Amino acid sequence: MIQYSTREAAKKLGLHLATLQRYMAEGKIPAPLVQKLGGGKFRVWTDEDIDRVRQILPKITNGRKTRYQKLRAKQKKKKK
Numbered sequence: 001m002i003q004y005s006t007r008e009a010a011k012k013l014g015l016h017l018a019t020l021q022r023y024m025a026e027g028k029i030p031a032p033l034v035q036k037l038g039g040g041k042f043r044v045w046t047d048e049d050i051d052r053v054r055q056i057l058p059k060i061t062n063g064r065k066t067r068y069q070k071l072r073a074k075q076k077k078k079k080k
Helices: 006-013 017-026 047-059 063-079
Strands: 034-037 040-043
Touching: 006 017, 006 047
Parallel strands: none
Antiparallel strands: 034 040
16 A cells, blocks of 8 residues: 655645645545654555545635635626
C-alpha cells in the first residue's frame, strides 16, 4: 500500500497545500487520521483517501465565485 504526505496528496489532487489544509480545517473534506512516525505526527494519505477527496472536490464551491453568482441571481429575479 502506497502512502503519501499531505503535500504529495495535494499535488496528486491538483491543489495547493494550503488549500487542502484549509478544506480539512473547515471540515469540507475528510482528513486521514494522524499517525506518529518517528518523533512527529503526520497525516498519511492512501490512494483510497485521495480518490474519496477527488469525488468530493467538484461539490466544493469557491466562496468568492459563489457569492457573485448569488448576487447575479438575485438581480435577475428583481428585474423580472
